[in-house]
Amino acid sequence: MELNQYLEMFIEESKEHLQACSEHLLELEKNPEDLTIVGEIFRSAHTLKGMAATMGFEDLADLTHKMENILDAIRNSKIKVNAEILDVVFESVDHLEEMVYDIADGGDGKRNVQATVEKLKRIEAGEPATAVSEEPISSQEVAAAMVANEIEQPAEALELKLTYDDFEKTVILQSSEQEFNAYEITVALREDCLLKAARVFMVFEILEKNGDVIKSSPTVDKLEEEQFDSVFHVAFISKESAEDLQKMLMKVSEVDRVVVNKIDRDVFVTKTTATEVPAEEALPQPAVQETETAVSEEQPKTAAAKNNTSKSGHASSKTIRVNIERLDILMNLFEELAIDRGRLLSIAGDVNHGELNETVERMSRTMGDLQNIVLTMRMVPVDTVFNRFPKMVRQLSRDLNKKIELNIVGAETELDRTVIDEIGDPLVHLIRNSVDHGIESPEVRRAKGKPEEGTVELRAYHSGNYVFIEIEDDGAGINRDKVLAKALSKGIVTKEQSLTMTDKQVNELIMASGFSTADVISDVSGRGVGLDVVKTTIESLGGNISIESTQNVGSVFSIQLPLTLSIISVMLVEIENEIYAIPLSSIIETSIIRQSDILNAHNQKVIDFRGKVVPLVFLEEIFEVPRAVQNNDGLHSVVIVRKGDKLAGLVVDSFIGQQEIVLKSLGNYLTNIFAISGATILGNGKVALIVDCNALMK
Amino acid sequence: MTNATEQKNLKVIVFQLADKEYAIPVSHVKGIEKLMHITRVPKTERYVKGVINLRGVVTPVIDLRERFDLPVSGNEETTRIIIIALETMEVGFIVDSANDVLDIDASSIEQQPEVVGSLLEDFIAGVAKLENRLLILLHLDKVLNPID
Numbered sequence: 013m014e015l016n017q018y019l020e021m022f023i024e025e026s027k028e029h030l031q032a033c034s035e036h037l038l039e040l041e042k043n044p045e046d047l048t049i050v051g052e053i054f055r056s057a058h059t060l061k062g063m064a065a066t067m068g069f070e071d072l073a074d075l076t077h078k079m080e081n082i083l084d085a086i087r088n089s090k091i092k093v094n095a096e097i098l099d100v101v102f103e104s105v106d107h108l109e110e111m112v113y114d115i116a117d118g119g120d121g122k123r124n125v126q127a128t129v130e131k132l133k134r135i136e137a138g139e140p141a142t143a144v145s146e147e148p149i150s151s152q153e154v155a156a157a158m159v160a161n162e163i164e165q166p167a168e169a170l171e172l173k174l175t176y177d178d179f180e181k182t183v184i185l186q187s188s189e190q191e192f193n194a195y196e197i198t199v200a201l202r203e204d205c206l207l208k209a210a211r212v213f214m215v216f217e218i219l220e221k222n223g224d225v226i227k228s229s230p231t232v233d234k235l236e237e238e239q240f241d242s243v244f245h246v247a248f249i250s251k252e253s254a255e256d257l258q259k260m261l262m263k264v265s266e267v268d269r270v271v272v273n274k275i276d277r278d279v280f281v282t283k284t285t286a287t288e289v290p291a292e293e294a295l296p297q298p299a300v301q302e303t304e305t306a307v308s309e310e311q312p313k314t315a316a317a318k319n320n321t322s323k324s325g326h327a328s329s330k331t332i333r334v335n336i337e338r339l340d341i342l343m344n345l346f347e348e349l350a351i352d353r354g355r356l357l358s359i360a361g362d363v364n365h366g367e368l369n370e371t372v373e374r375m376s377r378t379m380g381d382l383q384n385i386v387l388t389m390r391m392v393p394v395d396t397v398f399n400r401f402p403k404m405v406r407q408l409s410r411d412l413n414k415k416i417e418l419n420i421v422g423a424e425t426e427l428d429r430t431v432i433d434e435i436g437d438p439l440v441h442l443i444r445n446s447v448d449h450g451i452e453s454p455e456v457r458r459a460k461g462k463p464e465e466g467t468v469e470l471r472a473y474h475s476g477n478y479v480f481i482e483i484e485d486d487g488a489g490i491n492r493d494k495v496l497a498k499a500l501s502k503g504i505v506t507k508e509q510s511l512t513m514t515d516k517q518v519n520e521l522i523m524a525s526g527f528s529t530a531d532v533i534s535d536v537s538g539r540g541v542g543l544d545v546v547k548t549t550i551e552s553l554g555g556n557i558s559i560e561s562t563q564n565v566g567s568v569f570s571i572q573l574p575l576t577l578s579i580i581s582v583m584l585v586e587i588e589n590e591i592y593a594i595p596l597s598s599i600i601e602t603s604i605i606r607q608s609d610i611l612n613a614h615n616q617k618v619i620d621f622r623g624k625v626v627p628l629v630f631l632e633e634i635f636e637v638p639r640a641v642q643n644n645d646g647l648h649s650v651v652i653v654r655k656g657d658k659l660a661g662l663v664v665d666s667f668i669g670q671q672e673i674v675l676k677s678l679g680n681y682l683t684n685i686f687a688i689s690g691a692t693i694l695g696n697g698k699v700a701l702i703v704d705c706n707a708l709m710k
Numbered sequence: 711m712t713n714a715t716e717q718k719n720l721k722v723i724v725f726q727l728a729d730k731e732y733a734i735p736v737s738h739v740k741g742i743e744k745l746m747h748i749t750r751v752p753k754t755e756r757y758v759k760g761v762i763n764l765r766g767v768v769t770p771v772i773d774l775r776e777r778f779d780l781p782v783s784g785n786e787e788t789t790r791i792i793i794i795a796l797e798t799m800e801v802g803f804i805v806d807s808a809n810d811v812l813d814i815d816a817s818s819i820e821q822q823p824e825v826v827g828s829l830l831e832d833f834i835a836g837v838a839k840l841e842n843r844l845l846i847l848l849h850l851d852k853v854l855n856p857i858d
Contacts, residue, residue, distance in 0.1 A: 343766070344765060344766025344767055345765065345766060346766075347766045348765050348766045590749070590750065634752070635752035635753075636753070637752075676767070676768045677768070678751070678761060678768055678770065679767075679768060679769060679770055679799065679800060679801075680799045680800075681799045681800075681801050681854065682754065682758070682761070682770045685751060685752075685753060685754060686752070686753045687752075687753075688751065688752070691749070691761060691768045693763045693768070697747070697763055698747045698749060698763065699747075699749040699760075699761045699762065699763050699768055700749065701752075701761075
């Protein structure tokens with residue numbers, strides 16, 4: 013069967029089912045007794061499993077199947093829901109999501125999910141997911157063996173597998189002071205690996221690209237001569253996270269498993285092992301191997317089979333997926349029609365025929381409605397982005413041992429699809445920031461007299477031609493002194509500047525590039541990637557972000573975004589007979605100046621604009637506009653534009669006025685035209701070019 | 711793609727430029743338009759006349775006379791813009807007139823365009839002789855790529 017044509021549908025539907033799973037799981041956590049919710053989750057999982065199996069994504073189907081077993085057991089009251097079980101199910105959903113995203117990116121959807129599978133199986137066997145008890149109560153001997161194995165594993169993982177001499181210790185200690193991480197990496201090749209030396213080479217190549225190898229056991233020479241079984245250890249320093257390293261190394265084929273353990277400084281210095289667990293422990297990678305697959309075959313399949321016939325109760329909203337390009341074509345055709353309407357209206361006005369007038373008028377009205385529909389067709393509720401946050405916040409609060417409630421307001425607010433696609437990552441970043449740096453730990457909150465549970469509110473609303481998305485937390489707020497001290501130490505502001513800065517300006521410093529308020533870079537808020545990335549992304553969407561914060565009360569991050577990227581407000585100007593559009597977002601104001609106001613500075617014509625020397629840019633020269641008659645009235649129309657804090661005055665013949673225009677590209681033949689960022693079609697059907705003000709200012 | 715000789719029969723659009731007739735495979739032609747308002751795009755090649763609004767799509771137009779270094783003529787009643795689609799590009803060619811749609815027998819196409827001296831030979835994919843007409847087959851990739 014040719015499956016490619018169904019792939020897109022599969023991916024979309026899988027995402028929907030996984031989303032449904034997540035939502036229902038969160039619901040279930042609040043109402044653990046409500047078994048109908050379990051039924052919903054089960055159905056989504058079941059459909060997903062069926063689809064994945066049909067499409068040939070075995071790993072995906074397999075993991076779903078195991079998760080389904082748990083759900084089935086819960087549904088049949090064999091297991092009681094608790095937070096621990098939900099954690100594991102959430103973890104499975106996370107893995108499934110990763111797999112689906114991998115498939116969407118053209119991957120094969122394969123992923124190492126051993127750890128989760130183990131947990132799932134233990135739950136199914138009625139044991140605690142994370143084995144802590146000394147004597148696992150087990151009905152199956154295999155399971156017991158696995159649990160025993162699991163207990164040994166974490167203890168073993170902490171012990172250093174390599175021995176280090178003093179020199180190596182110093183290197184590792186020094187590197188950790190320079191914000192490098194030291195790792196001990198254990199790589200196990202598959203038993204049937206044919207070219208062990210080649211795999212070793214590939215592993216080392218990856219490592220050397222990402223950091224420095226301190227030592228290895230066995231030694232590199234021995235490794236090259238294949239004088240080892242299938243496992244080797246490497247001491248390694250890098251700025252990469254353990255998780256990333258693990259992922260990179262797993263990409264080498266014939267590698268069975270990779271365990272990346274961070275060498276904790278303290279552990280290293282004092283030589284203690286199991287007592288001090290490094291905060292960023294590597295992914296648990298149970299040593300259980302082949303036994304696992306055998307057991308999975310024995311899993312009861314009856315439950316799944318029984319439900320094959322039950323129809324999914326998913327209330328499908330009546331929508332249809334349309335390629336966004338088709339919508340663009342529709343929009344283009346519509347504009348063409350709108351132009352003809354204009355022509356018809358004027359002809360009807362000239363002819364002055366009663367019935368014709370009436371018809372044209374009615375057509376106009378219909379077209380107005382049609383225009384609204386065409387424009388709103390690209391709009392998607394912001395919920396499609398928001399819906400992933402409840403699960404994320406849940407996970408974060410568990411990871412950080414904080415109590416956090418996430419409120420979502422206005423998820424139905426609609427936004428252009430292209431904006432929606434871009435806004436997800438910045439929001440993830442901001443929410444993580446609020447949860448990690450904003451909300452305090454329960455103890456601190458109690459001490460401050462706040463409720464233990466912190467609140468993060470995510471809201472969206474329309475206002476004018478903009479959509480606002482706000483993230484508000486009732487956390488610690490921004491510490492002015494701390495931010496200023498950091499900004500000073502990083503050279504972002506000078507001492508003099510820092511004295512006169514308003515609170516708002518200080519708050520905004522946290523979005524300056526190269527700034528990170530965290531004293532310790534944590535995994536949660538990203539490895540030192542600052543909020544400057546968020547700011548840049550939002551600005552590239554034509555929006556902006558502002559911060560309000562009161563210490564110990566909380567912070568509000570407010571994002572303002574245009575409703576759509578394809579419609580922008582411009583000022584139309586005329587030079588000779590040519591019309592150009594200047595984006596309103598760059599314009600500060602317009603003014604008329606006299607020839608005598610123009611000053612000369614270093615061959616550059618400038619004007620004095622409110623006490624500031626502003627260079628003039630004569631657009632007719634830049635654009636080489638052919639002139640028939642010289643303009644001699646001694647007055648110039650100037651549009652003052654800005655780029656950052658720099659100003660320039662664009663000299664034009666006359667202003668036509670402000671207008672909303674539909675942004676169009678110049679196509680693939682004309683790329684990189686100087687100072688032109690695109691084009692639009694005017695009401696008379698002619699093309700007008702959009703001036704790229706940024707290109708005009710150095 | 712523009713190598714016309716691989717097919718047995720080739721359907722082409724024939725157009726006039728100065729005193730010669732040229733041909734483009736019909737498969738690359740999206741339409742023939744009357745001359746319409748062209749918006750000049752500054753700082754582009756001399757032969758890029760600007761952009762037009764082609765049913766809502768902003769499409770660049772090239773004056774083929776200027777592209778081929780032929781003497782520039784004023785716009786006549788017969789002047790047409792032939793819209794070409796090549797890969798992901800859409801471009802309009804300004805020509806003196808669009809004359810015909812013809813089927814050419816592949817055997818009548820000759821590879822060596824030595825007959826045409828004045829024209830940059832790079833642009834020519836072949837020459838077809840039809841009774842008393844001589845058609846110059848264009849190499850679209852070359853025409854659309856800047857030479858310098």
